[in-house]
Amino acid sequence: MQENYLIDILGRQKVDDESGEIQVTTLGSYVKKGNNRYITYKEYDNEENGKPITSVLKIEGTQKVTLMRGGADGTRLVLENGKRHLCQYDTGYGHMMVGIFTSRLHSSLTDEGGKLEVRYTLDINSNLSSSNEILITVKEAENKDVKISAAGNQ
Template identity: 65%
Template sequence: MRENYWINIVGRQKIDDDVGEVTLTTLGSYVTKGDTRFIVYKEYDPDRNNAATTSVLKVDGGNTVTLMRGGGNTRLILEKGKRHQCQYDTGFGALLVGVFTSEVDSRLHDKGGELAVNYTLDINADLSSINEILITVKEAEQKDVETSTASH
């Protein structure tokens, strides 16, 4: 799959009064099949000799986003107005977590666009964190980009 799209992801997480933010900009793939869009990118873990983990965001219509990471170890279903039980890999083992999605705002189109998702995670029905993901997808300027190892 050609990595010919810039993918910028800003993730915010609030736990009690602590707020954290992570930003990732990388090359990846963006594919449209009917009413479903796939955003595929790699994350590199500096704690594991920069081992690559592939992440896939599957956007169905405008209300459901499925996040799959690491060959199925993490699978979060983010569906507006619904709560799902999902598997989340912490790096030390998998947890079963509740995911309630309050907002999915997809402005994705054939050439890219933006996606915003707000959701909460709970463990044993206790609120764990409030989360927001903002994703921007745009075509890379070079049409022949095949792979990426560096961030933009």
């Protein structure tokens, strides 16, 4: 995987009256194959001794995104505008089926990069679990975007 794109991910989650936000900026790849676009990047889990987990976003046109995380047995979430899907979700302690309803999916991705915005709800046993939003920005990395440091140097 050639990691030549800067990928900025902003995730927001609301559960009952509590909300949270997480932002991650990483290097990854961004390619177009046929009519689909793929954003691929690695995440590092502190509980897994820093072992990388590969995440792939498959963007099919402007109406459907599939998030695949951690290989064949990992998480696979289907986000399709205006539709509910049952999906396998890896909690770290086991797998469970969750319902995902996508209320908004907007893509302004081009061959050079762009933005992807997804709003969706998660439900467990048909009971609302959380409202979520993901904003992803993809742009070609430049030398100034990449910082290389040796262990111990900050």
